[in-house]
Amino acid sequence: xxxxxxxxxxxxxxxxxxxxxxxxxxxxxxxxxxxxxxxxxxxxxxxxxxxxxxxxxxxxxxxxxxxxxxxxxxxxxxxxxxxxxxxxxxxxxxxxxxxxxxxxxxxxxxxxxxxxxxxxxxxxxxxxxxxxxxxxxxxxxxxxx
Amino acid sequence: xxxxxxxxxxxxxxxxxxxxxxxxxxxxxxxxxxxxxxxxxxxxxxxxxxxxxxxxxxxxxxxxxxxxxxxxxxxxxxxxxxxxxxxxxxxxxxxxxxxxxxxxxxxxxxxxxxxxxxxxxxxxxxxxxxxxxxxxxxxxxxxxxxxxxxxxxxxxxx
Numbered sequence: 001x002x003x004x005x006x007x008x009x010x011x012x013x014x015x016x017x018x019x020x021x022x023x024x025x026x027x028x029x030x031x032x033x034x035x036x037x038x039x040x041x042x043x044x045x046x047x048x049x050x051x052x053x054x055x056x057x058x059x060x061x062x063x064x065x066x067x068x069x070x071x072x073x074x075x076x077x078x079x080x081x082x083x084x085x086x087x088x089x090x091x092x093x094x095x096x097x098x099x100x101x102x103x104x105x106x107x108x109x110x111x112x113x114x115x116x117x118x119x120x121x122x123x124x125x126x127x128x129x130x131x132x133x134x135x136x137x138x139x140x141x142x143x144x145x
Numbered sequence: 146x147x148x149x150x151x152x153x154x155x156x157x158x159x160x161x162x163x164x165x166x167x168x169x170x171x172x173x174x175x176x177x178x179x180x181x182x183x184x185x186x187x188x189x190x191x192x193x194x195x196x197x198x199x200x201x202x203x204x205x206x207x208x209x210x211x212x213x214x215x216x217x218x219x220x221x222x223x224x225x226x227x228x229x230x231x232x233x234x235x236x237x238x239x240x241x242x243x244x245x246x247x248x249x250x251x252x253x254x255x256x257x258x259x260x261x262x263x264x265x266x267x268x269x270x271x272x273x274x275x276x277x278x279x280x281x282x283x284x285x286x287x288x289x290x291x292x293x294x295x296x297x298x299x300x301x302x303x
Contacts, residue, residue, distance in 0.1 A: 029161035076225050083223040112164035119172045133223045
């Protein structure tokens with residue numbers, strides 16, 4: 001957890017990115033392409049590691065979409081979105097492994113789960129990755145200060 | 146007929162097509178569930194009305210006796226709706242004298258999170274002045290619903 005004032009992003013950016021991600025993942029499912037899945041995994045990795053400022057779909061949104069939409073009316077903290085990119089990376093990573101290591105069913109199921117999360121986020125703004133955070137923290141052993 | 150469809154769309158992955166269809170149905174179902182149920186206040190069960198949850202919350206420094214209604218919110222850092230809900234409750238607190246609002250960082254109180262079975266954030270607990278648990282809700286509450294609950298337990302009397 002960072003103590004510095006939270007960096008924020010235009011709420012429309014992550015929604016746009018979620019639509020693009022959904023489209024890419026749908027194509028991955030239809031073509032069973034491990035390499036396209038790898039591209040999407042790389043996109044997630046950049047977003048999670050370097051932040052949304054450098055995330056490919058966010059750059060696309062800033063340069064091509066946002067100028068046509070006008071100024072941002074609402075902003076949201078970056079941290080949850082970034083964490084969700086990490087969760088996306090985990091699922092996409094399993095998908096890539098499944099497709100490229102000759103277990104296409106695993107690839108398809110992992111990609112399908114990532115698609116549900118991305119599509120749900122695109123359509124409703126709900127962040128499944130963020131919701132998983134506490135669930136994961138809960139199962140870890142307690143460490144009291 | 147999945148087999149027929151696969152036959153028509155040649156070159157496409159049959160498994161992929163099936164998974165895509167399932168994913169779309171799952172997403173639609175989840176959206177429906179979120180739209181109708183997310184953030185709803187669930188009234189406390191009889192057995193958990195007194196004792197358990199209140200004792201745990203009091204252990205976190207919550208003092209229900211100080212206000213007509215005490216709302217305790219569990220949040221995490223990676224939770225967008227938590228901030229919206231927090232701002233809404235802080236605003237309500239400023240305008241409703243009978244309301245007390247306590248914010249808890251779930252991560253620093255994992256013991257309580259387990260005891261209270263908090264699975265998602267934001268999770269809200271509603272306590273009356275006697276320390277009875279009125280109910281709880283998971284997910285961001287709808288603004289008008291939240292205001293109605295708060296007003297039902299505070300506004301009228303102050």
